[in-house]
Amino acid sequence: MAKICLTATVVVVALALVATAATLAHAEADNPEKVDKWFNGLSNTKRKTTRLHFYLHDMLSGKSPTAVRIAESTMTKKSPTQFGVVYMMDDALTEGPELESPLVGRAQGFYGSAAIESLGLLMNMNLVFTGPKYNGSTLSIMGRNPALETYREMSIVGGTGIFRLSSGIVTAKTYFLNLTTFDAVVEYNVIAMHY
Numbered sequence: 001m002a003k004i005c006l007t008a009t010v011v012v013v014a015l016a017l018v019a020t021a022a023t024l025a026h027a028e029a030d031n032p033e034k035v036d037k038w039f040n041g042l043s044n045t046k047r048k049t050t051r052l053h054f055y056l057h058d059m060l061s062g063k064s065p066t067a068v069r070i071a072e073s074t075m076t077k078k079s080p081t082q083f084g085v086v087y088m089m090d091d092a093l094t095e096g097p098e099l100e101s102p103l104v105g106r107a108q109g110f111y112g113s114a115a116i117e118s119l120g121l122l123m124n125m126n127l128v129f130t131g132p133k134y135n136g137s138t139l140s141i142m143g144r145n146p147a148l149e150t151y152r153e154m155s156i157v158g159g160t161g162i163f164r165l166s167s168g169i170v171t172a173k174t175y176f177l178n179l180t181t182f183d184a185v186v187e188y189n190v191i192a193m194h195y
Contacts, residue, residue: 029160038164045195050163052190054104056172057092061181066091070110081119086112093127097175097185105129111145121145123154127190129161137161139192141170150174156192168192 030038059066066089073084088110094101109125127139138161143154152172159166168191176185 047193050192054093054188055097056107056186056188057099058184061183081115082113083116104131119148121147134162137163139163139166163194166192166194
């Protein structure tokens with residue numbers, strides 16, 4: 001009898017954990033009627049500004065890299081800037097610079113070396129938030145990232161969920177860079193305007 005109770009307890013706890021993880025990892029989009037109603041009410045809505053701060057962990061090495069090379073040109077290996085290389089990423093976003101810091105979301109997208117004479121990356125990524133406050137909402141980022149400069153600025157070109165119709169600026173600053181593996185931790189400051 002005790003074995004059955006223990007098994008039932010384990011099953012209930014496991015189901016609760018799965019339900020919690022599913023809620024944090026995915027928020028369902030509103031149906032078209034709800035989105036239309038929201039959109040029609042915009043004329044009475046003031047624009048909001050949200051400021052966010054977090055760290056992006058771009059790991060190219062180890063057993064579980066979060067960025068992988070998916071393409072390169074025939075001249076990439078000869079180029080000092082690796083012109084023509086493209087990486088797909090699914091990087092952790094954390095509250096602090098340590099990877100063990102609380103997770104706030106993921107940066108999913110791609111970046112590629114788009115400059116011949118100096119290191120300049122083309123960034124195209126979605127910041128997918130999983131924390132309780134912004135769960136399921138996204139910000140879409142696009143722009144040039146001159147990765148060796150101290151501060152870089154990229155555009156917010158859209159968003160979903162809480163961040164619908166977003167625009168704004170993202171600034172990036174390298175917090176840590178391993179010159180052997182090119183693993184990096186990048187500090188991000190976000191100023192998003194949305195409704």
